[in-house]
Amino acid sequence: MLTLVVNGKRSSIDVDPDMPLLWVLREHLGLTGTKYGCGMAQCGACTVHLDGEAVRSCVTPVSRAAGKNVTTIEGLSADLSHPLQRAWTEIDVPQCGYCQSGQLMAAAVLLRENPHPSDADIDDGMAGNICRCGTYPRIRRAIHRAAALMAEGKSR
Amino acid sequence: MSATPAVSRREFLKTSGAGAGSLVLALHFSTLAPSEAALAAPASEFVPNAFVKIAADGAITVIIGKSEMGQGIYTSLPMILAEELDADWTRVRCEFAPVDPAYNHTVFGIQMTGGSTSVWSSFEQLRKAGAVARAMLVQAAADGWGVSAAACRTEKSFVIHDATGRRAAYGELAAKAAAGKPPAQVSLKDPRDFRLIGKSVHRLDTPAKCNGTATYSIDVNRPGMLVAVVARPPVFGGKAKSFDATAAKSIRGVKDVVEIPRGIAVLADGYWTACRGRDALKIDWDEGPLAGYSTEKQRAEFAAMAKTAGAVARKEGDVTAALSSASKILEAEYELPYLAHATMEPMNCVAEVRAESCEVWTGSQLQTLDRISAAQAAGLKPEQVQLHTTFLGGGFGRRAVPDCHMVVEAVQVSKAARAPVKLIWTREDDMRGGYYRPSFFHSLAGGLDEAGNVIAWKQTVVGQSIMAGTPFEPMMVRNGVDGTSVEGAADTPYLIPNLYVDLHSPKLPVPVLWWRSVGHSQTAFVVESFFDELAHAAGKDPYELRRTLLAKAPRHLRVLELAAEKAGWGSPLPAGRGRGIAVHESFESFVAYVAEVSVTPQGELTIHRMVCAVDCGPVVNPDTIEAQIEGAVIFGLTAALRGEITLANGRVVQSNFHDYPMLRIYECPQQIEVHIVPSTEKQGGVGEPGVPCAAPAVANAIFAATGKRIRRLPIRAQDLRSA
Numbered sequence: 001m002l003t004l005v006v007n008g009k010r011s012s013i014d015v016d017p018d019m020p021l022l023w024v025l026r027e028h029l030g031l032t033g034t035k036y037g038c039g040m041a042q043c044g045a046c047t048v049h050l051d052g053e054a055v056r057s058c059v060t061p062v063s064r065a066a067g068k069n070v071t072t073i074e075g076l077s078a079d080l081s082h083p084l085q086r087a088w089t090e091i092d093v094p095q096c097g098y099c100q101s102g103q104l105m106a107a108a109v110l111l112r113e114n115p116h117p118s119d120a121d122i123d124d125g126m127a128g129n130i131c132r133c134g135t136y137p138r139i140r141r142a143i144h145r146a147a148a149l150m151a152e153g154k155s156r
Numbered sequence: 157m158s159a160t161p162a163v164s165r166r167e168f169l170k171t172s173g174a175g176a177g178s179l180v181l182a183l184h185f186s187t188l189a190p191s192e193a194a195l196a197a198p199a200s201e202f203v204p205n206a207f208v209k210i211a212a213d214g215a216i217t218v219i220i221g222k223s224e225m226g227q228g229i230y231t232s233l234p235m236i237l238a239e240e241l242d243a244d245w246t247r248v249r250c251e252f253a254p255v256d257p258a259y260n261h262t263v264f265g266i267q268m269t270g271g272s273t274s275v276w277s278s279f280e281q282l283r284k285a286g287a288v289a290r291a292m293l294v295q296a297a298a299d300g301w302g303v304s305a306a307a308c309r310t311e312k313s314f315v316i317h318d319a320t321g322r323r324a325a326y327g328e329l330a331a332k333a334a335a336g337k338p339p340a341q342v343s344l345k346d347p348r349d350f351r352l353i354g355k356s357v358h359r360l361d362t363p364a365k366c367n368g369t370a371t372y373s374i375d376v377n378r379p380g381m382l383v384a385v386v387a388r389p390p391v392f393g394g395k396a397k398s399f400d401a402t403a404a405k406s407i408r409g410v411k412d413v414v415e416i417p418r419g420i421a422v423l424a425d426g427y428w429t430a431c432r433g434r435d436a437l438k439i440d441w442d443e444g445p446l447a448g449y450s451t452e453k454q455r456a457e458f459a460a461m462a463k464t465a466g467a468v469a470r471k472e473g474d475v476t477a478a479l480s481s482a483s484k485i486l487e488a489e490y491e492l493p494y495l496a497h498a499t500m501e502p503m504n505c506v507a508e509v510r511a512e513s514c515e516v517w518t519g520s521q522l523q524t525l526d527r528i529s530a531a532q533a534a535g536l537k538p539e540q541v542q543l544h545t546t547f548l549g550g551g552f553g554r555r556a557v558p559d560c561h562m563v564v565e566a567v568q569v570s571k572a573a574r575a576p577v578k579l580i581w582t583r584e585d586d587m588r589g590g591y592y593r594p595s596f597f598h599s600l601a602g603g604l605d606e607a608g609n610v611i612a613w614k615q616t617v618v619g620q621s622i623m624a625g626t627p628f629e630p631m632m633v634r635n636g637v638d639g640t641s642v643e644g645a646a647d648t649p650y651l652i653p654n655l656y657v658d659l660h661s662p663k664l665p666v667p668v669l670w671w672r673s674v675g676h677s678q679t680a681f682v683v684e685s686f687f688d689e690l691a692h693a694a695g696k697d698p699y700e701l702r703r704t705l706l707a708k709a710p711r712h713l714r715v716l717e718l719a720a721e722k723a724g725w726g727s728p729l730p731a732g733r734g735r736g737i738a739v740h741e742s743f744e745s746f747v748a749y750v751a752e753v754s755v756t757p758q759g760e761l762t763i764h765r766m767v768c769a770v771d772c773g774p775v776v777n778p779d780t781i782e783a784q785i786e787g788a789v790i791f792g793l794t795a796a797l798r799g800e801i802t803l804a805n806g807r808v809v810q811s812n813f814h815d816y817p818m819l820r821i822y823e824c825p826q827q828i829e830v831h832i833v834p835s836t837e838k839q840g841g842v843g844e845p846g847v848p849c850a851a852p853a854v855a856n857a858i859f860a861a862t863g864k865r866i867r868r869l870p871i872r873a874q875d876l877r878s879a
Contacts (some may be wrong), residue, residue, distance in 0.1 A: 007832030016408075019428050027383075027426045032375035033368015035549070036427070042813035055841045059751030073368035080367055080431060080494055088366045092358055092779060095787055097365030098500040098549030123822035128675060132500045132550050132812060133226045136821040137828055138783070 002136065003068045007075030017063035022046045024062045031051060033101045035075035037130070044129030047102035048072045054109040056128075073101035076108060085117035086146035100110065103129050103149075108141050116147055149153055183334040193289070194431070200647060202330035204292055204338060206258035207285040208237055214313055214327030216241070216248045221259025222278065223252070223269040223521055224361060225551030226787070227843040228780035231359045232275055232573035233282060235776055239352045240286030240345060250360050253547040255523045266524035270556045270670070272743035273842020275776055279839060280344075287342040295339075296332040297324045308316075347836075361547070375547045376506045376517040377457035382411055384569045385430045385580060387437050388419040390869035391806035392590055393444035393665030394419060403436040406626065413437070414572040418561065421569045427580055443806055446665050451802040455491070458597035458618040462489070466616055466658035467636030470646035478612035478654035482603030486693050490600065490682040494801035495593035495671055496816060501549020502586040508576035509565035514541045514864040517561055519548030521556035525627070529560035533567040552791075553670035557591060558626035567690030586807040587794065587816055589805035592672030592801055595639075596678045600686050605656075608694030609761040611707065612654040615686075617642055619678070620668045621661040629753045640670065644742060644848065649688065649709040650702075666803070672791060676742040680848030681796075681855065681869065684738040688856045689865065691877070697858065699725050699737050711771050712739050714833055715748040718769035722831055723750035730754075733764065734861025738852035745840030746833075749789070749853035751825075753864050759877035763793070763825040771833055773839035782830045782844050788846025789828050794819040796851035800870050 001010050006029060012154065013028050020039075020059070025031045025048070036059060037045030041056035048057045049071035050064070067115035076082050080089060084107050087093075094100045109118060122143050131139070162166035170738050196365040202210040209217045218234035234250050237243075253259045257514055260266045262277045290310055298305040298314035301322055309319050313326040347353070364370035389395055401413035409429035412423050420437055424430035479485060500803055506517040507530070514534040520526045523543055531538040543563075555562075566579040569645030581589060596619035623629050634640055637646075637659050646657045671677055699720050705713045716739045720726075725735065732754045739748040752765040769784050798817045802809045810816040855866040864876060 013539035020425075023428045024427055026375075026389075030377070032377075035372075036374065036502065036580075038813050040583075040812055040814070042553070043500070043818075046628065076367070078367055080363055084666075085366045089358070089362050092362050092783065094359070094362055095228070095546060095783060096224075096550045097226070097499065098360065100365050101368050104366065113791070126821045128819045130500070130820065132498060132552075132791070132818060133789035134794075134819075135783070136785050136819075136823070136824045137791060144738050 022057035047105040062092040087142040217235040236282040237286035242310035242427035248650040276839035381576040391443040400438040404433040462599035470657040472748040473654035475656035488596040497554035505566035506617030507570040552672040590667035594668040643675040673844040676848040684852030691841040715769040719748035723767035736856025738849040743841035749849040751853035751857040757878040759873035785846040790852025
């Protein structure tokens with residue numbers, strides 16, 4: 001039995017410790033917001049936070065997550081109140097939307113580490129996330145917008 | 157005179173509309189008939205037709221028969237209906253329709269999403285649906301107030317009688333309106349009175365796509381469901397001779413192994429275990445006729461074929477005579493590879509086959525055929541199959557497959573295993589699974605007279621037919637010409653007096669399919685690049701020569717001039733930079749791009765700016781058009797710079813995003829500007845038309861910057877390095 005804390009909720013799961021965290025989230029915990037895209041850490045659709053760090057859950061054995069805090073898109077905020085979600089909805093970033101959970105989770109770490117990223121910083125921080133629909137220009141705009149929203153929030 | 161014109165999409169529409177014999181012919185023009193689901197609505201709800209329901213609390217649900225794959229119809233189609241309904245937009249939501257003839261494509265006659273047709277083909281239908289609902293609400297209010305319906309107006313979900321100052325909300329009127337009769341006729345708004353159409357509106361699907369709640373078929377779960385992956389032949393056209401599942405079945409969590417016509421399915425309690433089970437299968441494959449086949453072999457075959465006469469797709473004047481009289485002749489060969497759609501959501505389908513019924517969950521672009529095929533695979537009647545359309549994690553044509561293989565496989569496995577099944581293609585299965593944009597080889601000759609006028613254009617096209625062997629073949633293949641192989645070439649608008657386009661359609665077991673912008677995805681690159689070659693050979697400005705030869709194509713001309721103006725065509729550029737231009741019509745929309753690039757001596761390409769002009773006729777949601785064009789530029793450039801599926805030893809070489817890379821955020825153009833032409837012309841599409849110009853605009857800009865002509869995609873660094 002493995003104990004996982006996902007979005008603040010503790011669960012005990014009986015799975016092969018080598019099973020990637022992605023499939024535990026999707027198939028055992030019903031958290032389908034985290035997506036399968038490539039299975040080899042190439043596309044970023046499965047990005048979640050492990051103790052605050054962005055990881056590719058498709059190549060992260062669930063055993064590595066045991067005892068750590070896992071945050072998925074469902075835990076970023078369900079009511080879209082996170083500045084990134086506010087910016088994403090304001091700018092209408094998603095098209096098909098499939099990669100966007102991963103984009104948002106990657107962007108959340110980027111912004112925490114660098115509250116005022118330049119275009120180049122965004123390109124660096126988001127390099128691991130593919131969007132087949134080509135929403136990159138809007139992702140850039142939305143990250144800048146979220147940075148502004150966060151700054152406003154702090155100055156209030 | 158055109159000798160054998162290729163069947164254009166418009167003709168296809170006409171033909172299918174006329175009802176000449178095949179599957180597409182289940183024509184249904186009873187566009188406002190209620191669906192079965194609508195008929196089953198509660199009495200408090202007002203369901204005037206198949207497309208809208210209004211609840212007592214004022215909530216308005218627009219039901220759409222089209223699928224949302226990113227292109228924005230989940231918002232733009234409800235906007236069309238809401239406009240005529242005078243709905244309070246904040247109360248409008250959207251729902252995917254069940255499979256029902258009420259939702260058949262108004263032109264294609266089946267329920268489907270494709271060909272960049274959703275908005276224009278639904279426009280009148282949804283306007284009428286909204287107008288009928290509005291008229292019935294007005295009548296209900298007028299009857300209640302004892303006033304004439306003509307004296308009432310509507311605004312934001314209220315019926316208003318100004319003379320008496322009375323107002324009634326649509327929700328309050330729903331039950332009464334539901335008891336009324338639909339009017340025989342309704343009048344539609346003058347477009348000048350549109351309040352919603354033409355204004356940028358937030359997408360209705362954005363919130364669910366920002367918190368993980370949007371449901372794609374891969375997210376569907378059923379009680380007792382198993383996950384299946386299928387071992388398919390390593391070579392297209394191969395099959396399993398024998399297999400041993402002993403080791404697979406011994407893995408904890410593997411529940412079953414079943415053989416289906418396309419391979420061996422392993423079922424487990426989860427995806428990861430199913431994959432491990434599949435890895436443990438021992439299969440002896442018969443590799444079939446493509447064993448040992450390779451891209452090099454194909455290239456040689458196609459090149460040889462291009463030297464022979466093909467089926468004539470376009471003939472104007474006498475190209476042979478014109479070439480022999482030309483003072484300058486240019487010859488070139490162009491090549492484009494197979495391309496995978498590589499939707500972010502790998503192919504998958506959930507099927508639950510029961511004794512007397514079957515349910516299927518899939519992100520389908522072709523519901524009618526998918527349901528018929530599911531029924532056949534399950535041994536049931538189509539009416540016994542309920543197909544649920546989910547969001548699509550990308551489509552680009554990949555989920556409109558005439559053979560419906562994805563649904564069929566899932567149903568076969570569910571039936572064999574007697575359990576609900578989610579069949580998932582791994583990314584590798586998806587990349588290697590075929591249904592590619594066909595590879596193409598073009599051989600061209602162009603002739604210039606002494607004054608530098610283009611007097612001859614001869615183009616031989618070689619590539620597999622998408623339509624051959626599908627239910628669409630009788631309509632789309634005429635006199636040996638698959639219109640989708642030569643669209644964008646055979647119908648070129650350039651005024652060239654002697655023009656000849658012919659086509660070879662070699663038959664190969666590699667499955668091919670429409671891929672965002674279909675034939676235009678390859679012809680525009682060839683036509684617009686070779687046109688550029690001719691302009692340079694004639695000593696003319698490529699933009700000016702296009703203007704001259706598009707004199708009778710006003711919509712081409714307009715976007716061309718707009719893109720050139722916004723890009724500052726002709727103005728000085730920093731050293732090392734070049735501009736390239738391309739213009740193309742596809743799906744009845746007109747697009748021109750100007751690319752601005754630079755190339756380092758090591759062959760590193762930077763795309764500084766893409767200036768895009770688009771005329772797609774009257775616009776519904778401008779922000780969606782901008783988004784589609786931005787995305788299409790990146791989609792087109794991904795193909796131009798990276799995309800290539802190759803074969804070696806009969807096998808697909810690429811397998812995942814490391815060797816079939818997508819453009820990433822740091823590689824996309826630094827600036828993409830979209831300029832929409834205000835237009836009252838016929839509406840065209842917008843999902844696909846942004847793709848074709850991307851590659852030739854960039855290739856032409858590379859030539860301007862470096863003098864290197866790109867004739868093969870993808871563009872390779874070695875093609876760009878200084879010698």
